[in-house]
Amino acid sequence: MVRPTGAHDDARAGTAAQPIPASRLADAVRATVHRVAASETSVRAGRRRLRISSADKLLFPTDGITKLELAEYYAQIAPVMVPHVRDRPLNLWRWNKGIESDVVVQQEIPRGAPEWVRRASVARRRGGSVCHAVGGEAATLVWLANLNCITPHAWTSRAERPDHPDRLVFDLDPPEADPEAHFPAIRAGARALGLLLEELGLVGFAMTSGSRGLHVVAPLRRRADSDQARAVAGTIAETLAARLPDLLTTAWRKEKRGGRVLVDVARNTYAQTTVAPYAVRALPGAPVATPLAWEELQDPDLHPRRWTLASVSARVAERGDPWARISASASALPVMPRG
Numbered sequence: 183m184v185r186p187t188g189a190h191d192d193a194r195a196g197t198a199a200q201p202i203p204a205s206r207l208a209d210a211v212r213a214t215v216h217r218v219a220a221s222e223t224s225v226r227a228g229r230r231r232l233r234i235s236s237a238d239k240l241l242f243p244t245d246g247i248t249k250l251e252l253a254e255y256y257a258q259i260a261p262v263m264v265p266h267v268r269d270r271p272l273n274l275w276r277w278n279k280g281i282e283s284d285v286v287v288q289q290e291i292p293r294g295a296p297e298w299v300r301r302a303s304v305a306r307r308r309g310g311s312v313c314h315a316v317g318g319e320a321a322t323l324v325w326l327a328n329l330n331c332i333t334p335h336a337w338t339s340r341a342e343r344p345d346h347p348d349r350l351v352f353d354l355d356p357p358e359a360d361p362e363a364h365f366p367a368i369r370a371g372a373r374a375l376g377l378l379l380e381e382l383g384l385v386g387f388a389m390t391s392g393s394r395g396l397h398v399v400a401p402l403r404r405r406a407d408s409d410q411a412r413a414v415a416g417t418i419a420e421t422l423a424a425r426l427p428d429l430l431t432t433a434w435r436k437e438k439r440g441g442r443v444l445v446d447v448a449r450n451t452y453a454q455t456t457v458a459p460y461a462v463r464a465l466p467g468a469p470v471a472t473p474l475a476w477e478e479l480q481d482p483d484l485h486p487r488r489w490t491l492a493s494v495s496a497r498v499a500e501r502g503d504p505w506a507r508i509s510a511s512a513s514a515l516p517v518m519p520r521g
Contacts, residue, residue: 223250227257227320227360230298234328241332241357242468247491252462253327258495260320262503267317269340272303273455274315274326275333281464291315292329299325302341304312307452316341317458332464339408344453346404347411348512351385351456353446354421354430357439364486365395367429367443372396373479375422375445382418382516387508388479390486392463392471393428395443396479397456401512408452410515415447417518459505462491470494473505 224233237250247511256263273358274288289312291301300316315322317336326334354371356364370394375398376386384400391397416432423430423445433444449456457463469487472494478484489497 187473192336195334196259204345204390218328224255225250225253225324227260230319230321232321232324232328234324239280239375240332241277241330242466243280243282244466245468247468249327249330252468252491253324253496255462255491256323256327259318259460259498260323262498262506263323263458264317264320265509266459266505267336268325268335269342270317270336271302271314271341271344271455272317272326272337273335273457274329274331275335276287276330277332278330279462280417281332281466285464289314296325300341303462304341304344304453333461334458335461336458337453337455338450339404340412343404345407347408347450348402348404348455348509350402350411350415350418351447351449352397352398352400352415353391353444353449353456354398355444355446357441357443358436359441361394362485364443367458368395369479369484371422371426371430371443371445372398374426375418376476376479378418378422378425382518384513384516385511386476387505387511388474388476389459389505390469390472390474390484390488391457392461392469392487393457393465394486396486397471399508401508403512405512406515408450412450412452414445414515414518415450419445419447468492472497473503475501475504478504 188236223237223466224231234250237248239249239250241247241249271357274493276286276288278281278286291313299322301313303311303313305311314509326433338351340348352375354368356427372388379386379400387399389397402406423432429442430445431439432445433439448454459471459473461471467487468491470489470491
């Protein structure tokens with residue numbers, strides 16, 4: 183049960199963000215792990231040290247994973263995760279009593295947030311505004327973990343231009359009945375989507391959802407507004423489904439999907455969010471939404487929950503972030519024919 187509480191240019195000052203080299207990234211992850219291990223009830227994240235309240239609270243009871251371990255994970259993974267949430271309004275998915283209880287989805291930044299946590303007031307479509315926490319530093323991720331926020335969700339746009347997204351998101355979601363049996367179709371759909379995006383002058387980046395499927399994300403230059411991006415995403419999804427009609431569908435009503443994989447583009451609507459790269463999912467085993475190298479879509483052993491809180495940091499230390507150049511790969515939103 184969900185209980186809501188409230189409603190390219192990655193360049194800043196004209197300078198594009200640069201990806202972290204894999205060697206430096208591995209050193210940063212290892213150094214952070216060492217720093218985290220130095221304290222039992224506080225976690226260092228960047229230049230800050232944060233106290234973790236109720237550090238031994240079991241957020242994943244079956245797996246024995248505590249709140250402290252969740253906070254340690256976010257401190258460890260911050261060198262690669264922060265660039266993907268920087269300047270983005272965040273929604274907080276909080277499991278205050280652990281994953282076996284209800285989730286609270288919180289848009290408004292919690293009262294009593296430290297002054298150093300960035301925030302931005304963003305307009306609602308129907309009037310009013312919401313003051314969101316904004317991604318930007320490792321300590322913010324650890325602070326969120328201390329609030330039992332297991333899975334941060336991020337906007338597809340940045341706080342200073344919320345109506346001009348720099349990410350186009352496609353969620354390939356299997357039927358509820360036997361979702362694992364449909365994962366080969368999801369992989370095939372993701373590969374076909376990558377080819378279609380290339381035809382349109384876009385670059386696709388794939389990620390395990392950490393749950394049931396795959397996300398494919400195309401970075402954008404921030405020229406089009408969210409309505410335009412949503413419309414183009416819908417046309418791309420329909421084109422893709424027409425190419426693989428036995429495997430894919432865009433039908434929103436479940437009874438019309440015919441056991442096929444849904445190509446969902448709803449995340450591209452204004453003020454909608456998507457699971458942040460490297461976010462932990464509130465599922466047994468603590469799986470992680472994990473960015474992939476494109477060739478990994480060929481791997482028959484690939485699974486949406488393949489990497490977890492316990493294993494993904496070692497993957498990053500070994501191979502770096504496959505999405506390190508996502509911002510540098512941004513393209514203009516294509517013009518799609520109508521009808």
